[in-house]
Amino acid sequence: MKVFVLINSLGAGGAERSMVEFAKFLFQHDGITVRFVCLERRKIGLEEEVASIGIPVTFYAGKNSYTSKIKFFNKLIDKENPDIVHSVLTQSNLIARGARIKNRKIKIIQSLVNTPYSLERKKDAKLPWYKFQMAKQLDVWSARFSKNIFYHSITKEVLEHYKPLFHIKDNYKIIHRGRYENSYSGSVKKSDEFLIVNSGRQEFAKGQIDILKALKHLRDNKGVSDINFMLLGRPGHYTEILEDFVKKNYLENQVSLPGFVDDVEKRLAAAHAFVFPSYYEGLGGALIEAFSAGLPCACSNIPVLKEVVGDEKRALFSAPGDFEVLAENILKLYEDKELREELGRYSYQRFQESFRMEKINKEMLDMYKSLLKH
Template sequence: MKILFVQDSLGTGGAERSNANLWYYLRSQGVDLSIVVLEHRKEGIEQEILGEGFPVIFLKKGSFLRNSREIAAIIKAYKPTVVHSTLIRSNLRVRLAKMFASFYHVESLVNCTYDPIRLQDPRVSKAGFYVYKYIDYFSRSRGVDHSIAITREVEKHYQRELGVPRERLSVIYRGRSGNDHLDTSTVSRMKFSAELGIHQDKVWLIHVGRQEFQKGHIYLLKALQQIHAENAAVWNKVAMVFCGRRGNASSDIDAFLEKHPALNQHIHWLGHRHDVPELLAASDVFVFPSLYEGLGGSLIEAQAAALPVVCSDIPVLHEVVNDGENALMFPATDAAALAEQITKVTQEPALRKNMSENSLKNFNKKFRLEKINEETLRFYKKVKTAASG
């Protein structure tokens, strides 16, 4: 079996990390794979993947059409059993490549792309939003043979928004490895306490995600501002750690903090980190205020680290966490409700302990990487039969 993967970059996102985990497994199972990438990224997994000896082809800079022709040429030379693309720029280019080469195309569907809440982002053009949706709709029927949705909610989203037939959709969750730092979390906490200047006896809140509108940083900052203004006891008990590269919401974050500089006393912006699993293991609570998601890979990593979760009450996250067991939910964009949930989990150590245990149980039950990888390989074997037919 030969699989050609095509994706936008080897950057910092959850899709990139999930594919990397899969590549290691497929290689161990003797699968012949090659990777095509649209562009270089300074931050992310690029150096790791190259260092591990995976065959990676970076496309030459050029137009959409030139990229598609180059992908088609690679396909003709490599002759893969299946071409698997991830993320929209790559998906569209591979679809067009079908005009120049014959192959079986599988796409990963990793987000609820046409959630109306995206139109609340001032950087999103309403006209562009719908034009893009129509392009997606009309190019999909001939350009895609099968799609893998990463949750049931994403599957339903594409059935509802683009009319994708059920028989051309499969659902395979993402998985993650277990957290290797759980047994040494006390040592890790001491290390990060010294590095970041955070007292060990505080309640460490942590968020992992790039600074994009989707991730809802502003609502978390508003919640922290409310706690700061109304509940000094809780404010003095917490420290907030943010991990993730800057993005389209960074200017909004900067402007908010300029208006509320006192928040910086308890907030730590770490940017992109390569030691996120250890940071998670050293923390106390994971906060995830996303406005929309396909799954939320960092939410899986938080559960692998046995962290209690405070997250948005959006449909897809009910597939990832269990409300009232390992997670406290709040209506998306409701900063006051988020502040209440942070206050609750901060003030109740027994609740945190119980939620912590439930998070690890949920991770082991649903998201262990070994199980997901085996399911994905079974899918490829099934596709091999369909492609050869």
């Protein structure tokens, strides 16, 4: 079996991490070869890790046009003749659909990893709405006119988001993303001061500004100023906004923004709770990482995170943008050690039952084998 993974980049996002881990799993199997095809390079990410393993990577280096990228990818297909093309993220999905016009025999799997056309995005002041609508229509119509595409959705919620847009019928499989167990959990000393953590790129979707607003609310209205917050994740469009809020509201003693780090597992293990107030998500891989560390969680009540948690009583939920309720939930975790321990035990149990990487990788490989039989 020869597999091409077509992906925007080997950056530091959840989709990239998941595909790298799956590719490592495939690479260990006799009779399976895997290659990454990347449309761009990122300074921060997983490129070095992939290279050290020996998985081949081909980078596109031409003009920034869909036509050029499709020609480039078609040449690779003609040369290597892969059995499966697995594309991930919207731009890569578009390129794979374009390649389908010429190469009709290849098996194409496209991962659906987010809910990008959620109306919550209207709240993003940095998003040009006309460009958003144009991108949506290109995605939708290219999917509707592409034949014999098989979709891998990472949650039921993501599938329901795309089903009416892409006219998906029975050509799909739902397989969650997985994570490995946190190797530091239980062996790393908890932070001396109460520490909450969020992990994710610094973008509007992650709602990290609401954590900062919640901390300010607790300080100004409850007199609680000894809750520390660490934000792990690469800088993005909202970095300047976050940094500006910290400075203007004198939160420097409580807030740490280390950016992208390579010891996330260890830092999670040292935290007391995980806070994840996203406006929209495909799955919330960071939440699963928190589960693997046995952390109690406070998160937004969007359907996909309820799906991941699995039981509405086993995490503390608040509406996206409602920083006052989020603040109350953080305060509950801060004040109630017994609650933290109860929710933390459930988090770890949920991880073991549903999100172990070994289980997910096997399901993904079985999906490949099933597709090749048809």
